[in-house]
Amino acid sequence: MPNNQLSKPQKILFVINPISGDIDKNYLQEKIEVLAAKKQFAFEIQFTKGKNDQRLITEAIRKFAPGKVVAVGGDGTCNLVAKILMNRNILMGIIPLGSANGLAKELQIPQNLDEAMKTIIADKSKAIDLVIINQKHVSLHLADIGINAQVVKRFERDHIRGFAGYAKHFIQELFAARPLKFKVTLDGRKIIKKAYMVVIANATKYGTGAIINPKGSISDGKFEIILIRPYSVWHLFQMVIPFFTRKIHELDYIKSYSGQKATIHNYGKKELQIDGEVIGRLKEINVEINPHALEILVSEY
Secondary structure (H helix, E strand, C coil), rough: CCCCCCCCCCCEEEECCCCHHHHCCCCCHHHHHHHHHHHHEEEEEEEECCHHHHHHHHHHHHCCCCCCEEECCCHHHHHHHHHHCCCCCCEEEECCCCCCCCHHHHHHCCCCCHHHHHHHHHCCCCEEEEEEECCCCEEECEEEEEEEHHHHHHHHCCCCCCCHHHHHHHHHHHCCCCCCEEEEEEECCCEEEECCCCEEEEECEEECCCCCCCCCCCHHHHHCCCCEECCHHHHHHHHHHHHCCCCCCCCEEEEEECCCCEEEEEEECCEECCCCEEEEEEEEEEEEEEEEEEECCCCCC
């Protein structure tokens, strides 16, 4: 793989998901080569394959010893890289080339490729929290149980991508939605309620722009548990416009609780999704915060 021979250069490993967002990435290597020559850094590229990626990236880091690892793709690629870099003294960069790019939007990383690449060499960074789920999974952004997770599962199987595909499945899922009982134990406090959806929020908004957690912060050492509890199916349909106009948090049946450790009993065993990836139907979900566990390169502006 390409590796410029420079005198004591900065080393950057690019982890590229070749299929994220259905975006052609064949031109990326040339862009990286041009930038590396201009800014004088050494680099290697590791393409994800969908199998054994964590092991392959970990091995590439061990051999190349980069100071920065850049996730090139969507939220799933960011999640993969973050899990490897968690609590390590290596900076993470993001070049958002996925379908939604929720984490990049949360951190105000430019969606434009050339502008995003500038953040990789600017050296301005932000420490963010990570949410650990069942001591196995990591959530940088948003995880949830219920309607949205079902939509994500539908969306994964569809050939229609982007906003149109998501909106189609969101509306379809509303017709099948039923409230389910959840028991949440949050920092010792018990909350037993019925809800259509439970959100585990490290960030403030979805990649669609819908603000679900306006008072949250990705760096405050806490996460939020948000219960979406419409009084009827009709109220669910009334959520559609607020969901896509960034006003969902203004509805009076959105309840939010902050904490550092929680257990969610998912009695209906509804799907859990984390950062846009469906994990499965888990009856018990344990959640804890790992504060300032990752340093991410962000825009200077």
